Amino acid sequence: MNANLKQALTDYLVAMADDELILGHRNSEWCGHAPILEEDIAFANIALDEIGHAIVWYELAADLSGEDRDTYANRVVYFRDAPDYRNTQMVELPKGDWAFTMLRQYLFDQFEMVRLEKLTQSSYASLAEAAAKIRTEEIYHLRHTRAWVRRLGLGTDESHRRMQAALNDLWPYALALFEASTRETLLIQASYIPDISILKTAWQVQVTTYLQEAALTMPTNSSHAIPPRTHHTEHLGGLLSDLQQVARLDPMAKW
Amino acid sequence: MTSEAVRQIWQALDEVKDPEIPVVSLVEMGIVRDVTINDACVAVTITPTFSGCPALHAMKVDIVEHLHTLGYANVEIKTTFMPAWSTDWITESARVKLRDFGLAPPPIHRGDVNVMLLEVATCPYCGSTNTSLRNSFGPTACRMIYYCNACNQPFEQFKPL
Structure with missing residues (x-):
């Protein structure tokens, strides 16, 4: 693998990992606060899974960069500042209400599912293997968030109103998941990753059908452009100060 | 000699319990995938049950410590996702x-x-x-x-x- 390709793949893996980490951390904010106890347990598990998946992607990035797996994730997670994170803005938005949280997770889970299915065919073997593993776990996430979207969309007037509001807010951010960086072309040519425009079509058909079945109306004004992954909202800084606080108090601490 | 040593290590690993389900061993759970010995170095390949399983670290530590007591000072733990772990691998004895x-x-x-x-x-x-x-x-x-x-x-x- 030439240096350009290696760097492009490392960047791609870190962006994937950052999405999972930041969303997992946001979700963990519901721990102890979810609407019912059963859901508190379920959603804390989903948060944990996403953070676990982030570690898998960081480890692959470490291997590519010739770095030590055991220290790489801690370093990039705890000691990078907000401008260096490469997550998409959707995952850093505050957790909002339960409708917002569930819809965001559903849109992301469905995105992950279509991407993971394609990544299992990656010509980069470690990526294909990890994708196959993670995909089996994501089946449980998607089933769970699909059930919530349906329940809230078809539930009471208030749950429906909240879901529709969440969808209107989230839709442009969700579409931004499919903004490809220019260097991804290299990776697509090497058959390392799928063409994101193909993923977008598959995802859009699936979520549109399902959300309409849940009595939700698809937003039409998607003109609100979301900046690329190099730009963040002010919310990411707040999240990171929470996430990184202890590690930065004593960087040499051993746990 | 080596194959006998490998067999003994498998046997020893069958005593290392799952940290979260202390009645079954890592071997019965299908978590230990491979054992090799090269000179004095033992390499144990394990596969995580769930990729974000927080017990994975404890499993690695337990394996290393257990093999240390058998006199293997040099133990390397590798993890693999290939093939991905399946609950179908849990042995009949472990199911009971x-x-x-x-x-x-x-x-x-x-x-x-x-x-x-x-x-x-x-x-x-x-x-x-x-x-x-x-x-x-x-x-x-x-x-x-x-x-x-x-x-x-x-x-x-x-x-x-």
Whole structure:
């Protein structure tokens, strides 16, 4: 693998990992606060899974960069500042209400599912293997968030109103998941990753059908452009100060 | 000599218990995939059950410590996702132990997602199949929560994967 390709793949893996980490951390904010106890347990598990998946992607990035797996994730997670994170803005938005949280997770889970299915065919073997593993776990996430979207969309007037509001807010951010960086072309040519425009079509058909079945109306004004992954909202800084606080108090601490 | 040593290590690893389910060993769970010896260095390949399983670190430490007591100072732990771990690999003996522990063993699914997501489980206490799924997620990443309508007892099932 030439240096350009290696760097492009490392960047791609870190962006994937950052999405999972930041969303997992946001979700963990519901721990102890979810609407019912059963859901508190379920959603804390989903948060944990996403953070676990982030570690898998960081480890692959470490291997590519010739770095030590055991220290790489801690370093990039705890000691990078907000401008260096490469997550998409959707995952850093505050957790909002339960409708917002569930819809965001559903849109992301469905995105992950279509991407993971394609990544299992990656010509980069470690990526294909990890994708196959993670995909089996994501089946449980998607089933769970699909059930919530349906329940809230078809539930009471208030749950429906909240879901529709969440969808209107989230839709442009969700579409931004499919903004490809220019260097991804290299990776697509090497058959390392799928063409994101193909993923977008598959995802859009699936979520549109399902959300309409849940009595939700698809937003039409998607003109609100979301900046690329190099730009963040002010919310990411707040999240990171929470996430990184202890590690930065004593960087040499051993746990 | 080497094959005898490898056999002994497998036997020793069969004594290292799953940190979250202390009645079954890492070998019975299908977590230990390979053991090789090169000079004095032992390499143990394991595969995580759930990729975000927080017990993975404890498993690695337990394996290294256990092999140290056998005199192997140099132990390397490798992890692999290939092939991805499946609950189908849990041995029959471990399934009995799980049930006795109060944890319903996962159904054999042979990779069929529809079987994986079947919402039936056999109550480990009374054997009834008149049970209902209460939560696809439980106290650890690998468990889900059911309720037995026959003996009115909540119980956990190992999540099929």
